[in-house]
Amino acid sequence: MSTYKLVCPCCNSSMRIRTSEGQTPCFRSMYSECNNLLCGATFSGSLVWEYQLSPSGIDRPLTVLPMAPTKVRLLARRNLATNTTQPDLLDQLEMERA
Ligand SMILES: [Zn+2]
Structure with a gap:
């Protein structure tokens, strides 16, 4: 975890x-x-x-968000490249719901 x-x-x-x-x-x-x-x-x-960086792979996703504008995509690419070991906030949220 x-x-x-x-x-x-x-x-x-x-x-x-x-x-x-x-x-x-x-x-x-x-x-x-x-x-x-x-x-x-x-x-x-x-x-x-707020945005999707990539579309869902399932046929009919429950929610579809607007695709991220270029500025957001570039920022995400930079953050994801530098924080590859950054843990996932959702891990904690999922654990608390259990
Ligand atoms: Zn404090």
Whole structure:
């Protein structure tokens, strides 16, 4: 299992997602807390899927997002090339739903 490294905006320590709730297929509300006991800040936020970088391979996908504009695709290519060991945030979200 891998977890995406969330960083507390108050103290730069790691944070964990306490819970999350899917509002739509592309929008999820999340609640997190700082792992630093001396800080202990908690947050609410969201995860939003905005674009597709590539189309789904299945016949009738449940959701089809707009294809990413060139600027977003170039940024994604750069980020994916430099963060090949970056864990997946969704691993953590999936684990919390189980
Ligand atoms: Zn903190």
